[in-house]
Amino acid sequence: MRTIHLTSLGCPKNLVDSELMLGLLVEEGLVPVSEPGAADVLLVNTCGFIQSAVEEGIDTILGLIEQKKTPATRVVVCGCMVQRYGADLARELPEVDLFLGTEEVARIAERLRRLEDRAGADGDSLISAERLSESATIFPLVGRSAAGGGSELFLASAEMPRRLSTPAHRAYLKVTEGCGNRCSYCLIPAIRGPLRSRRLEDIVCEAQGLAAAGVKELTLVAQDLTAYGLDLGPGGPRLPQLLTALNQAVAVPWLRLLYLYPSRVKDELLELVAAQPRILPYFDLPFQHVSDSVLKAMNRPYGEKMIRDLVARIRRILPEAAIRSTFMVGFPGETEADVDRLAAFLADCRLDHVGIFTYCNEEGCAAAEFPDQCPEELKQERHDRLMGLQREISLARNLARVGRVEEVLVEGVSAESDLLLEGRAWFQAPEIDGCVYINEGTCRAGELVRVKISEAHPYDLVGAIVEP
Missing domain, CATH: 2.40.50.140 (Nucleic acid-binding proteins)
Structure with a gap:
């Protein structure tokens, strides 16, 4: 029996892709193992969203190469980093046997079989980088869409086998692929392609299978969960209709929502959550900033007033709701006054959970060419100041739960x-x-x-x- 070791990097959406690929390979007869040194196939699904994730991916790949137990052990690298840097990776890492982009999830078994057939024909030798480029599908980022090269865009299906890597009592359910937003700092549309929503019936079918397997918490994920169905036409389902269908058809105690685009959160969604106890009143809203000028430069279609109004609406309709958000500091052109506005917002609105990240230029993003770039030391100072403030807020909100x-x-x-x-x-x-x-x-x-x-x-x- 051939064995496989999986390493999944990045976000929960990437993890779902990893679980689908693992399911397909298990169906082919490969047996998962926990130790890379015991594996015949070393598979890593990479993240390429930001530079730190790319560096983590490279370190992981090099570590797996060192774990190869025999010349016949295969190292397979897939995911966002391949979609972004595929041709460069193939040249720089000839020890890797196969590179697959994000649109190759459903074809991984076929690609691996083709690799083995060629290796066998060459006396079980490793595939060279030149041969590799023929067997892998690599889409250059510059000047091409993520669907370049005539490849079909990937969209998950309930018919695909999936091998959960989360604990058996919880799972992620990905409802869309790609993204239709055009934030000036983000490469996701270029890497993952345009928005593609799964059919409502297909999502419900997968959720029912997960519930039957014992899942207690089902977390819906997407690049933008509130964009679900926007590509399905004016008469197609939207997020509230999907949640209603899941709530009626799937016996899972907890349904959680991640990645809600702020300007698309309407009262219809809030009132549905308020009326259905199994849909958790947990709102993950990546505001990114509150300064109107910074948000405009980020190409986010809202401002501080809308953000404050949204927080007020949530707390009016769902007084016990938990609100989580992420913010970015050090964006080009950000001033001390902008940071002060963000600090005032945190102090006033007192969100339950906050993540703050320092902005980093990414090649291919519009923001990388913006003037007034912020020095790294200043970014870190702003980060530390705001995280210190939020730490006190989080502690106060947690102290209010003592005795409950x-x-x-x-x-x-x-x-x-x-x-x-x-x-x-x-x-x-x-x-x-x-x-x-x-x-x-x-x-x-x-x-x-x-x-x-x-x-x-x-x-x-x-x-x-x-x-x-």
Whole structure:
């Protein structure tokens, strides 16, 4: 039996692609193994969104090359970094046997078979970079769309086999591919192509299969979840219709939404969440900034007034809602006054979860050519100032939960100590927010339990299981 080791980098959307590829290869007879040194195929799905992710990808690839146990061991590199830098990677990393872009997810088994056939014909030798470029589909970024070269754009289907790499009690459900927004700092439309929405019936079918497999928390993801259906025509479904269908047809206790584009969050969606307890009142809204001038330069079609109005609407319709957002500091042209406005917004609106990132130029993005670039030291100073402010806000909001009983999905024994269990409350998304440490009571991973909060920290909570 041939074995495979998978490394998935980047976001949950990338992870879904990884799980689909792994499912296809398992269907081909490959057996997953946890140690790369024991694998006949070393597969890494890369992220190419920002430079730090590219650097992580290169380091991971080099590490896997070192793990090759025999000359017949194959290293396969796929995903966003290949879509962005494929031809350069093929030249610089001849030790890699196969490169596949983001549109090749469904063809991975076919590509690997072709690779093995050629290797066998060459006496089991490795494929050279020149031969590699013939067997891989690589789409240059500059001057070409992500669909270049005549390749069909990929769109997931419920018919595809999928091998979950998350714990069995939770899974991501990707409802679209690509993106129709044109933010001046972002390469996603160039890498992933235009917006493509899956059919509502197909999404429901996959969700039903995940629920039947024991998933308790289903997290809907997309580059822009609120764009779902915009490409399906004026009479097609939109996000509220998809959520209604999932709520009616899928017996999953928690439905969570990630990546909601702020200007598309309407009262119809908020009122639906308020009326359906299984759709968690958790709103992930990547505002990116609040300064009108910075948002305009980012090509974000809203300003501070709309942002503040949206936060007020959410809290009017759903007073207990949790709001998460991300912000970028150091964008070209950002002034101290812009940062002050962002600090004032954080102090006034007191969001539950905030991530702050420093802007980085990316080749191919319009913002990389903007004047008034911000020095790196100043970016970091602004980041540290705002994160310090948000840390105090997060702590205060968590302290307000002490004494309350919250529903918690248990992940298992804590990585911090085998004397603690670890879980997440409904207002904590997997991988990105804090957690709840359980110091009293017993249960199994995947159970939903009631926990009385006894202690609060800036990002995490502590509590004991109480009887229903």
